[in-house]
Amino acid sequence: MTPLRKKMVADLRLRGLAPNTQDNYIRCVRQYAAYHGRSPTQLGTEEVRAFLLHLRELDRAPATVVVYWAALRFVYAVTLRRPDVFEDVPRPRVPRRDPVPALTRPEVAALLGASVQAYDRTLFTLMYACGLRVSEACGLQVGDIDARAGLLRVRLGKGDKARAVALSDQVLTLLRAHWQQHRPPKPWVFPARRMSSPGRVDTRRPWKDRPVDRKTMSERFRVARRRACLRRPATLHDLRRAYATHLQEAGVDLRAIQVLLGHARPETTARYVAVSAEVLKATPCPLELLG
Numbered sequence: 001m002t003p004l005r006k007k008m009v010a011d012l013r014l015r016g017l018a019p020n021t022q023d024n025y026i027r028c029v030r031q032y033a034a035y036h037g038r039s040p041t042q043l044g045t046e047e048v049r050a051f052l053l054h055l056r057e058l059d060r061a062p063a064t065v066v067v068y069w070a071a072l073r074f075v076y077a078v079t080l081r082r083p084d085v086f087e088d089v090p091r092p093r094v095p096r097r098d099p100v101p102a103l104t105r106p107e108v109a110a111l112l113g114a115s116v117q118a119y120d121r122t123l124f125t126l127m128y129a130c131g132l133r134v135s136e137a138c139g140l141q142v143g144d145i146d147a148r149a150g151l152l153r154v155r156l157g158k159g160d161k162a163r164a165v166a167l168s169d170q171v172l173t174l175l176r177a178h179w180q181q182h183r184p185p186k187p188w189v190f191p192a193r194r195m196s197s198p199g200r201v202d203t204r205r206p207w208k209d210r211p212v213d214r215k216t217m218s219e220r221f222r223v224a225r226r227r228a229c230l231r232r233p234a235t236l237h238d239l240r241r242a243y244a245t246h247l248q249e250a251g252v253d254l255r256a257i258q259v260l261l262g263h264a265r266p267e268t269t270a271r272y273v274a275v276s277a278e279v280l281k282a283t284p285c286p287l288e289l290l291g
Helices: 003-015 019-036 045-057 062-079 105-113 118-130 134-138 169-182 214-227 237-249 254-261 266-272 277-282 286-290
Strands: 151-154 163-166 191-193 195-197 207-211
Touching (some): 003 019, 003 062, 019 045, 019 062, 045 062, 105 118, 105 237, 118 169, 118 237, 134 214, 163 254, 254 266
Antiparallel strands (some): 151 163
């Protein structure tokens, strides 16, 4: 590991950025250096602009280019202490996407039912029932479950912001069944499997001493989506969006949803909550109301 990368890793950790964000920033800076064939310490504004234009020419999505921009701004402003590099590098504009209806309740039920393995079904159900991010669900520890208080404590929230969400009796029963069936080693509720060969779990030591990887669960969710014959795209994060939307439709106050999701600003929650297709279809036509 180069001294620059070592310092950047330390800076990312000190800032409390999410592990996924840390990995993405490191990857982006590495690709930037590879593109120019030199260390970022030897590069400046013109090289940053050229690299971002190169990404545009590759037809990378605007949201993806923004991640590269943020990663490079971090390494120059924080790690290298050269904020002047970005004085002439505007932030790429990300067009607002058309609002996509949230998953309906029948669609969520179909996705959960299409999960063949009980391990996967439990994790997916927990994400929907508690509004968790995939990283929060994968990193859940036994000590985070407060059965007596009926709460699930989320320690690995975005930006290292801890929060608590309600843990229903139904979800608690599901987690206990998961524990009795798999007996995963503490502290992880969803540890990674140890494979003896591709597709075969090591029967002697079936678990690794780390949580399951979010990419692994995302791939298993894609399998469940195909099995559920869901015609529109959906990712694991859509379970969290559905959680927020269904709570709002049930009459839960937006401020309460903001706290449950761990959002710092209500504007974020307002953009996050979508109207489900069920509600859209149930909206009366004004023409029919004319009488």
